[in-house]
Amino acid sequence: MIRFAFLVAFLFALLVATPVIAGIQEGVNALGRGNYPKALEIFQPLAEGGDWNAQGFLAHTYKLMGNDREAYAWYYATAKCGSKDASIELSMLEHKVSEKTIEQGKTLGDIYYDRYCR
Numbered sequence: 001m002i003r004f005a006f007l008v009a010f011l012f013a014l015l016v017a018t019p020v021i022a023g024i025q026e027g028v029n030a031l032g033r034g035n036y037p038k039a040l041e042i043f044q045p046l047a048e049g050g051d052w053n054a055q056g057f058l059a060h061t062y063k064l065m066g067n068d069r070e071a072y073a074w075y076y077a078t079a080k081c082g083s084k085d086a087s088i089e090l091s092m093l094e095h096k097v098s099e100k101t102i103e104q105g106k107t108l109g110d111i112y113y114d115r116y117c118r
Contacts, residue, residue, distance in 0.1 A: 024053055031057070036065050047074065050118030052083045059089065068097045072105025077112035 027042035039061045046054030059074035072093055078086035094102060 024051075024057065027054070027057055027061075031061060031064070036061055048116050050116055052078055052081060052086070055081075055116070056083060056086055056089070059086065063089075063093065068093065068101050069104050069108065072097060072101060073108035073112055076106055076109030077117060080109070080113045081117040 023042055023046055027039045027046075030036075030038035030042060040058070043054045043058040043061060047058040055074055055078040059071045059078065062068075062074065063071035072090070075086045075090040075093060079090050097105075
C-alpha cells in the first residue's frame with residue numbers, strides 16, 4: 001500500500017513538473033536562437049511562479065540583453081531563495097556593474113524575493 005501511494009505521488013509530481021520543464025526548454029531554445037523577447041515571455045511567468053531555474057534563466061536573459069539592473073535583481077532574489085548558482089552569477093556580475101546598479105538591483109531584488117521566493 002505504501003509503495004502504491006509513493007508511486008501515485010511520484011507520477012502526480014512528474015505530471016505537474018513536465019509542463020514547467022518543457023517551458024524551460026522552450027525558453028532555452030529561444031535564448032539559443034537569440035530571441036530574447038520570446039525567452040522573457042516564457043521565463044517571466046515561470047519565475048514569478050517561484051521556479052528557481054526560470055528565475056536564473058530570466059536573470060541570464062536580462063544580462064544578455066544588457067539590462068544589468070534586472071539581471072542583478074533576479075540573481076539577487078534567487079540567491080536569497082537559496083540558489084547557489086545564482087549566488088555565483090551574482091558575485092561575477094558585481095564586478096562588472098556600478099554601485100548604483102547594485103543598489104537598485106538589491107532594492108528590486110528584495111521585492112522579487114518577497115513576491116516570488118517559494
